[in-house]
Amino acid sequence: MITVIYAALFVVATLVLVLGLGVKLWSYATTPAPLKIPTTPAPITRPGVVWRLFREFAFFESLFKANKWIWLFGYAFHLALAVVLLRHMRYFIDPVWAVVAIAQPFGVYAGFAMVAALLALWARRVLVARIRYITEPADHLMLALLVAIGVSGLMMKFVARTDIVMVKQFFIGLMQFKLNPLPGDPVLLIHLGLVAALMIVFPYSKLLHGPALLFSPTRNQVDNPREKRHVAKWAEKLPRRQAAK
Amino acid sequence: MANLMGSIPDEADPLEIPALCEGAMAALRSFPAKPEHQTALGFPGELVENWQEKAIEKMGDLLTKYRSLKVYMDACVKCGACTDKCHYFLGTGDPKNMPVARQNLMRKVYRRYFTFTGKHLPWLVGAEDFSKEVLDDWYTYFHQCSQCRRCSVYCPFGIDTAEISMAAREIMDSIGQGQKYSNEIIGKVFKIGNNLGLPPKAMRSTLDDVEEDLKTETGLDIRLPLDEEGADIMLVTPSADLFAEPHIQGLMGYAKVFHQAGVKWTLSSYASEAANFAMFIGSYDNMREVALRIRKAAEDLKVRRLVFGECGHAWRVAYSFLNTLAGPFDFLDQNHPVPQHICEFTHDLMQEGKLRFDKSKNDAYRLTFHDSCNVARASRMDPTPGGQFEIPRAILRATCNHYFDMAPDTIKEATLCCGGGGGLLTDDLMDLRMKGASPRMRAMQEVTREHGVTHLAAICAICKAQFTKVLPAYGYRANGILSVHQMVSNAIVLDGSIQQRELNGEGAAAIETAVAAS
Numbered sequence: 071m072i073t074v075i076y077a078a079l080f081v082v083a084t085l086v087l088v089l090g091l092g093v094k095l096w097s098y099a100t101t102p103a104p105l106k107i108p109t110t111p112a113p114i115t116r117p118g119v120v121w122r123l124f125r126e127f128a129f130f131e132s133l134f135k136a137n138k139w140i141w142l143f144g145y146a147f148h149l150a151l152a153v154v155l156l157r158h159m160r161y162f163i164d165p166v167w168a169v170v171a172i173a174q175p176f177g178v179y180a181g182f183a184m185v186a187a188l189l190a191l192w193a194r195r196v197l198v199a200r201i202r203y204i205t206e207p208a209d210h211l212m213l214a215l216l217v218a219i220g221v222s223g224l225m226m227k228f229v230a231r232t233d234i235v236m237v238k239q240f241f242i243g244l245m246q247f248k249l250n251p252l253p254g255d256p257v258l259l260i261h262l263g264l265v266a267a268l269m270i271v272f273p274y275s276k277l278l279h280g281p282a283l284l285f286s287p288t289r290n291q292v293d294n295p296r297e298k299r300h301v302a303k304w305a306e307k308l309p310r311r312q313a314a315k
Numbered sequence: 316m317a318n319l320m321g322s323i324p325d326e327a328d329p330l331e332i333p334a335l336c337e338g339a340m341a342a343l344r345s346f347p348a349k350p351e352h353q354t355a356l357g358f359p360g361e362l363v364e365n366w367q368e369k370a371i372e373k374m375g376d377l378l379t380k381y382r383s384l385k386v387y388m389d390a391c392v393k394c395g396a397c398t399d400k401c402h403y404f405l406g407t408g409d410p411k412n413m414p415v416a417r418q419n420l421m422r423k424v425y426r427r428y429f430t431f432t433g434k435h436l437p438w439l440v441g442a443e444d445f446s447k448e449v450l451d452d453w454y455t456y457f458h459q460c461s462q463c464r465r466c467s468v469y470c471p472f473g474i475d476t477a478e479i480s481m482a483a484r485e486i487m488d489s490i491g492q493g494q495k496y497s498n499e500i501i502g503k504v505f506k507i508g509n510n511l512g513l514p515p516k517a518m519r520s521t522l523d524d525v526e527e528d529l530k531t532e533t534g535l536d537i538r539l540p541l542d543e544e545g546a547d548i549m550l551v552t553p554s555a556d557l558f559a560e561p562h563i564q565g566l567m568g569y570a571k572v573f574h575q576a577g578v579k580w581t582l583s584s585y586a587s588e589a590a591n592f593a594m595f596i597g598s599y600d601n602m603r604e605v606a607l608r609i610r611k612a613a614e615d616l617k618v619r620r621l622v623f624g625e626c627g628h629a630w631r632v633a634y635s636f637l638n639t640l641a642g643p644f645d646f647l648d649q650n651h652p653v654p655q656h657i658c659e660f661t662h663d664l665m666q667e668g669k670l671r672f673d674k675s676k677n678d679a680y681r682l683t684f685h686d687s688c689n690v691a692r693a694s695r696m697d698p699t700p701g702g703q704f705e706i707p708r709a710i711l712r713a714t715c716n717h718y719f720d721m722a723p724d725t726i727k728e729a730t731l732c733c734g735g736g737g738g739l740l741t742d743d744l745m746d747l748r749m750k751g752a753s754p755r756m757r758a759m760q761e762v763t764r765e766h767g768v769t770h771l772a773a774i775c776a777i778c779k780a781q782f783t784k785v786l787p788a789y790g791y792r793a794n795g796i797l798s799v800h801q802m803v804s805n806a807i808v809l810d811g812s813i814q815q816r817e818l819n820g821e822g823a824a825a826i827e828t829a830v831a832a833s
């Protein structure tokens with residue numbers, strides 16, 4: 071019974087994540103940016119823009135300029151998250167890729183680092199008056215969700231171990247539309263339930279921030295307005311009033 | 316330090332973060348537009364009856380037209396990186412002047428009407444109905460943003476509060492809740508051709524006066540032509556350049572540079588305004604109308620090049636938007652950038668060795684440079700990214716012996732707004748202007764303590780007007796603000812001028828005879 075419920079849950083969560091994200095990103099991609107508004111100094115070539123975006127994704131360059139503490143905690147969290155996600159790939163592929171194998175020993179440290187960095191970010195939300203002012207219940211909830219995912223994950227490593235071979239078979243099976251039994255350990259069920267919740271809220275919450283960066287006109291536009299005319303379709307159709315010729 | 320009236324305080328970090336002071340600026344509301352200011356721009360005269368419905372409809376419309384708005388409404392993670400980046404927050408401590416909090420005024424309405432969570436769980440994401448109180452907050456705080464984009468430099472996703480305040484102002488205009496200052500000015504451009512409402516006759520008589528002054532000063536016939544067909548260059552400059560100090564000294568500088576370059580140039584009375592205020596109200600339509608005047612004037616006068624005078628957001632509209640709004644400019648000479656900034660023009664001549672300067676003429680000034688936000692963060696000067704920082708500095712260093720930069724985290728892309736940009740240069744917002752200028756002024760005080768700096772140069776008409784008001788409150792004289800081309804004007808040694816003969820060691824008597832004979 072648990073197996074069926076969780077299988078259904080992950081099918082739904084995956085559909086919501088993929089379709090929801092797809093619809094959102096499609097709507098970003100198809101909404102015009104009628105004016106050239108890169109925050110300058112900006113690259114004057116397309117490869118330059120790719121490099122700018124790469125630096126934002128890989129190093130959080132603007133955040134680094136802004137605030138070293140937020141950068142440190144935020145960067146540590148995301149880096150740790152990336153390692154943890156990489157490590158989790160072993161549940162979905164067989165045989166595992168070399169990078170995933172290499173990531174294994176770091177995975178545990180990354181788990182701790184992730185939770186620690188999240189707690190530090192959370193502390194800022196509570197302790198710094200400016201950030202407390204802009205914080206909404208949803209922001210706390212998101213941190214709570216991620217911390218809970220991290221802590222329940224670490225518990226399976228150190229406190230209440232589960233049968234990870236069975237877990238892997240469950241997910242590999244799911245990917246081939248086959249039902250393999252999932253262990254009934256409560257901590258595992260909590261961990262997986264929260265992950266599914268995260269997947270479901272992803273397209274409808276501030277978690278959109280990662281992919282959204284790709285579509286931000288202040289970051290992704292080439293600074294060449296004098297050389298190349300840039301006009302949106304809707305703007306072309308605007309009727310002219312007086313100065314027309 | 317001849318120019319300092321009061322004393323400069325010992326220590327004051329320009330970027331010091333104030334304690335939160337809720338509601339500190341809630342009572343300061345810019346004067347609303349009168350019905351006639353609204354209707355001239357195609358907006359309803361006063362708040363329409365079903366304003367809430369109309370506003371939400373307009374927001375929905377803008378969300379399909381501007382990707383910036385759409386992405387920025389969703390992308391904010393409330394990380395707080397921008398919270399201490401706005402000069403209005405630094406100057407007032409009002410938390411609603413923190414960029415993310417300003418955005419949230421719109422975001423809470425967006426969420427309520429356009430997102431699932433906001434519709435069904437508003438308390439979770441801070442969503443709120445678009446009530447009259449919210450609209451009042453919009454009006455207050457979206458007119459306390461100078462659209463300077465400092466926040467967008469630091470946001471990890473490039474969220475630009477300027478885009479949001481422009482959209483908010485457009486929504487408010489569309490329901491009849493416009494701001495007097497900006498809308499009245501745009502109306503003047505449609506009616507007369509410039510922000511100050513100077514008719515062609517008044518322009519010509521000012522230009523005559525300037526020609527006379529230049530004759531006395533240099534002994535040369537330096538012309539300032541108006542509406543002359545067939546000139547090489549049409550100069551589009553803020554109308555303030557024909558009206559007030561120190562702007563007008565900048566105009567003299569342009570005229571001298573054109574004279575020395577030997578180019579035929581002209582101003583246009585039809586397009587006698589570079590400063591396109593329609594940008595401030597986020598109105599593409601009105602911005603394009605103003606921009607099209609420039610195109611029409613260039614076509615009518617059959618010029619071959621377009622050069623813009625010193626003005627920050629004018630240069631943003633010219634550099635970043637003009638080609639979009641009024642292009643293509645294929646009828647102009649393609650061997651030069653269209654349009655070109657007067658600083659680019661002067662700098663090119665300097666590089667070609669065509670300008671000679673006597674720096675000692677500016678020895679009375681110990682100078683620093685204020686990067687105007689729209690030039691710094693929303694435009695460029697050739698040839699490389701960052702040319703907008705280097706070129707004005709190169710001109711100042713070539714024309715003045717004592718030049719000092721302010722602290723690195725307050726200049727170039729990190730520059731602090733003068734406090735008067737974005738349609739806020741109005742007396743009804745004087746309290747905000749004074750407070751918003753304080754980070755910039757404290758940065759200036761630092762270089763005064765360290766290097767005895769007395770003067771500030773800028774390439775923006777708004778900055779110049781704003782600093783004239785603000786400087787006295789911080790221990791400087793009102794005329795401590797200078798045009799960059801004023802420095803050029805002071806130092807340039809024109810061929811055949813009195814200054815050239817002086818420099819060549821001719822005696823005063825000889826010069827007088829020569830001038831009398833000419």
Ligand code: HEM
Nearest residue numbers: 126127130133143144145148191212213280281392394471
């Ligand atoms: C894909 C590329 C991504 C980029 C470039 C990115 C970037 C950032 C940045 C710059 C911040 C602000 C600094 C901070 O508070 O940490 C942030 C915050 C955050 N990110 Fe990401 N992120 C990405 C993906 C993700 C993913 C996949 C998740 C989670 C599933 C995530 C969860 C969060 C959370 C929860 C916060 C807010 C932290 C807080 O409340 O203070 N991010 N992200």
Ligand code: SF4
Nearest residue numbers: 401460461463464466
């Ligand atoms: S654009 Fe400038 S004035 Fe507006 S919120 Fe950002 S920093 Fe403040």
Ligand code: SF4
Nearest residue numbers: 391392394395397470
């Ligand atoms: S820096 Fe950007 S993401 Fe962070 S709070 Fe400000 S607007 Fe939001």
